Amino acid sequence: MGPIDYLVVEFPGNRMTGEAFPLLVDLVDRGIVRILDLMFIRKDEDGSVTALEIADLTGDGELDLTVFEGVHSGVLGQDDLEEAAVAVEPGNSAGLLVYENLWAAPFAAALRRGGGQLVASGRLNVQAVLASLEAAEAAS
Numbered sequence: 001m002g003p004i005d006y007l008v009v010e011f012p013g014n015r016m017t018g019e020a021f022p023l024l025v026d027l028v029d030r031g032i033v034r035i036l037d038l039m040f041i042r043k044d045e046d047g048s049v050t051a052l053e054i055a056d057l058t059g060d061g062e063l064d065l066t067v068f069e070g071v072h073s074g075v076l077g078q079d080d081l082e083e084a085a086v087a088v089e090p091g092n093s094a095g096l097l098v099y100e101n102l103w104a105a106p107f108a109a110a111l112r113r114g115g116g117q118l119v120a121s122g123r124l125n126v127q128a129v130l131a132s133l134e135a136a137e138a139a140s
Contacts, residue, residue, distance in 0.1 A: 002102050002104040003101045003104050003108065004036065004099070005098070005099055006096070006097065006099075007097045007099075008094055008096050009094060010088050010089070010093070010094045011092060011093045011094065012092050013092065014091070014093045016093065033099045033101060033102055033103075034099060034102050035097065035099050036075050036099060036100060037096070037098040038072075038097050038098075039051065039072075039076055039081065039095070039096045040093060040095050040096070041084065041085055042092075043090050043091070043094075046090070049082070051081065076096060081096070084096050
């Protein structure tokens with residue numbers, strides 16, 4: 001199995017365009033990632049949180065996400081939804097995605113066969129990396 005990652009993506013004002021979904025489907029189709037869980041929540045102005053149906057998140061009938069229906073491994077639970085909701089501002093919605101990095105599975109298996117053990121991992125903040133690169137470029 002490859003490394004497992006998660007994302008919580010907030011959509012201000014509950015505005016989801018669906019522009020990223022074909023790209024996600026492409027990543028799955030090419031065997032780069034495997035979606036383990038995909039859930040959506042809406043946080044109302046009073047702070048209450050509601051799980052959203054995947055089929056039509058916007059309610060306008062145009063955003064067809066039926067390809068993602070039934071994507072639920074059980075990795076995400078109610079406690080995860082509640083924790084994600086803390087990061088979401090009232091009046092917004094969010095998507096929660098748990099995925100396996102299939103591209104890394106053969107590499108990870110080879111490391112394990114060679115006796116390697118993962119002792120640390122993490123993710124760098126993209127905005128911080130971009131700021132560092134810009135600062136380094138400006139200094140040179």
